[in-house]
Amino acid sequence: MALNPYFQQGAKNEQSLVQNLINEQLRMYGVEVHYLPRKYMTENTVIREVIQSKFDDAYPLEAYVETYDGYAENPVLMTKFGIEGTNEVTLTISRERWETYIEPLMKNEANVKLTTRPKEGDLVYFPLGDRLFEIKYVEHEKPFYQLQKTYVYQLRCELFRYEDEVIDTGIAAIDDELVGDDIGDGTTEDGISTILGVTQTLTLVGAGLTAAAYTGIITSGAISYFRISNRGGGYAGIPTVGVSSAPAGGVTGIATVGEMIGGMQYCNTNVNSALKSVQAIHIINPGAGYTVVPGVEFTNTGDGSGVAATSFISDNTLGIVTVTDSGSGFTTAPTVTFPAPDSIAKTGIGTTATAAAIMNAAGKITNVWYTNTGSGYTTGDLPVYATFSIPGGTGSGNFQFNEVVTGGTSGTTGRVRVWKSDTNILELNNVSGTFVIGETLTGASSGATHDIRLIDTEIGETEEYADNFNIETEADAILDFTEANPFGTP
Secondary structure: OOOOOOOOOOOHHHHHHHHHHHHHHHHHHOEEEEEEOOEEEEEOOOOOOEEEEEEOOOEEEEEEEOOOOOOOOOOEEEEOOEEEEOOEEEEEEEHHHHHHHHHHHHOOOOOOOOOOOOOOOOEEEEOOOOEEEEEEEEEOOOOOOEOOEOOEEEEEEEEOOOOOOEEOOOOHHHHHHHOOOOOOOOEOOOOOEOOOOOEEEEEEOOOOEOOEEEEEEEOOOEEEEEEEEEOOEOEOOOOEEEEOOOOOOOEOOEEEEEEEEEOOOOOOOOOOOOOEEEEEEEEEEOOEOOOOOOOEEEEOOOOOEOOEEEEEEEOOEEEEEEEEEOOEOOOOOOEEEOOOOHHHHHHOOOEOOEEEEEEOOOOOEEEEEEEEOOEOOOHHHOOEEEEEOOOOOOEEOOOOOOOEEEEOOOOOEEEEEEEEOOOOEEEEEEEEOOOOOOOEEEEOOOOOEEEEEEEOOOOOOOOOOOOHHHHHHHHHOOOOOOOOOOOOOO
């Protein structure tokens, strides 16, 4: 027998010892990276070419930097897009750590092609350089079967070039790699093309359901309404409303500026159209127990002046409104109405309460604030329910990743990158045209339909040369790339 019979090359204990020593070395001299598996969302049915992919998971893992003296050769190449430089790095990770930690987490993930080992095309986030690297080659036989076993994977990585992949891991340090640099030119300092200027965000309308709310009655000394005696001017922000404290045993009222108006010149203080004046004050809590009208004080953030208001108190008014059903599908804040007190019909005395609904970005009602808490309400008016107008928009279904959506009015199309059903936020790329508020979006695959409520105008349109066909068309107009014999036809 050629091998030493007293030393078993494939002994499990010896292999475990070597593996443990390697794991210890990686934890001592390595660096913590994040492994991002590529999920294949759509593929070409013929040649299996990946059309769309995303990265939404990130697993922390220790890795040893083989190229400890810096990035590898960093070759500079001349391409048809100009001079292009790349950074390369070689990382070593533990095979055991992969099999016992990463693989169990990945094996049940949908759209992941390979879980038994690291895969070419996956990403590694390198925190020391704050960079994303793409795995180009996985060496799984180095060192070469020491004690008849391999213990590590060696990952040869190259600086990642973004190509419309979705990166949404929930880790800010990773996700912000694709939101542009501080200059705002749409590329990071590494030259990575970013999402900035490629996607467009829309706020849509969900299923239309009316809201519901109820309130009680305050018998004495509640704030009935505010009357603005001077709208002020020059406000770039919204001033804060302060109300005098109620007497002992009472409840101090709470109010807020409900509306600001701009584009007007009031007392020559709003010569700048961007500055505003106070238009209305809403009551959040009418308070209780006031015997004299409370004072009103406005606090601003250093801009604007002049606003002043007086308060009024009444007995038998409505109390704080409790929203029991936020509804959905509202494109604008709905009209809120309260029933009139019985005293109006019986004696002609009393005031019907009025209020305004506060709506969030998802088209749901979050609060109801009074503009007038009314008067003359008694226990005979209980229960007091608020009535909301019917939602103006409609929506149903959930959009699918990468499907094409089309605007029913404008005919504008785009591909779905992210759909958040809880907030009705839709992110699109490859937008062709201009969407309009109020039109209905329809998904080509899912059949989902939702009306547009808001359009984020701060995000740019689709990149001019995001499509290779456009590149080729424009290039052909400048240079002739036709393959032909320069010496003529033989």
